[in-house]
Amino acid sequence: MTTTTINPALHRSLGDHTWQDQAVCQSTEYNPVDPDLFFPDPDETDKITAAKSLCGQCPVRRTCLDAALEGGDTHGIRGGLTEEERSPLHVELAHRLDYSRVNATIAGRDVHLTKAERRAVVHAAYRQGLTEQRLAWLLKITEEHAQKLYRETRRALRNRDLEQTTRPTRPPKTGGGRLGRDNFGTAA
Numbered sequence: 001m002t003t004t005t006i007n008p009a010l011h012r013s014l015g016d017h018t019w020q021d022q023a024v025c026q027s028t029e030y031n032p033v034d035p036d037l038f039f040p041d042p043d044e045t046d047k048i049t050a051a052k053s054l055c056g057q058c059p060v061r062r063t064c065l066d067a068a069l070e071g072g073d074t075h076g077i078r079g080g081l082t083e084e085e086r087s088p089l090h091v092e093l094a095h096r097l098d099y100s101r102v103n104a105t106i107a108g109r110d111v112h113l114t115k116a117e118r119r120a121v122v123h124a125a126y127r128q129g130l131t132e133q134r135l136a137w138l139l140k141i142t143e144e145h146a147q148k149l150y151r152e153t154r155r156a157l158r159n160r161d162l163e164q165t166t167r168p169t170r171p172p173k174t175g176g177g178r179l180g181r182d183n184f185g186t187a188a
Contacts, residue, residue, distance in 0.1 A: 019067075024058040025051075039076040048082060055080035069093050070112045105138055106130075126153045 020026065027033040033054070040047035055061055055077065065079020069089055078086065097116040104111045105121050106128070113121065118139060125135045136146040 019060045019063045022060045023064060024054050038078075042084075048077065051077040052080055052082075065089075066112075108138070122149045122153055126150055 024031075025033050025035070025038060027035070037047055037054075038051050040051065055064075058064065058080070061080050063079075065081060065086075067073070068078035068086060070093070072090070074083055074086070074090065076083070081089075094114055095116060096114045097120060099120070101111050101113060101117050102120045102124055105113060105117075106124055121139060122135065125138065130138075132143050132146040132150060135141075135149065136143045139146070141149075
């Protein structure tokens, strides 16, 4: 599983592309940037180095990388990483559990979530006592589906609590021999 984070972060909302205006790779009159620089062939190491150095200066580098991963973009240099460097991140994305994204969603932001993060939102919403209507609105699902998710959460929590209370305690290991005076502790 990938590393979790609880850093307070500003995540781009679904469909938000305004971050691109702040990107260093945007060509302007005073800063002409060749877009082909970010789509080099694998053997064009000079272009790769130049593109990565521009990405290293970019204030929206992390947002660019998130957008590339969440959008399934596998071409070019995005967020300072080549196609090959992003490939393992694409695979691990489904397992990402970033609590800052969960918290942003609970707060009402429309953030791209993985399946693990969606489950965490349901759990957090249930723990906070949010209504099924609010959960449905947060996850863009029907109220019936939200009710079903809450039922599953209640059941899982109940089963977890039952499992913890019915777990038997095991006797101390004695190495296969007979129990001696030292295995029973001392009386007060």
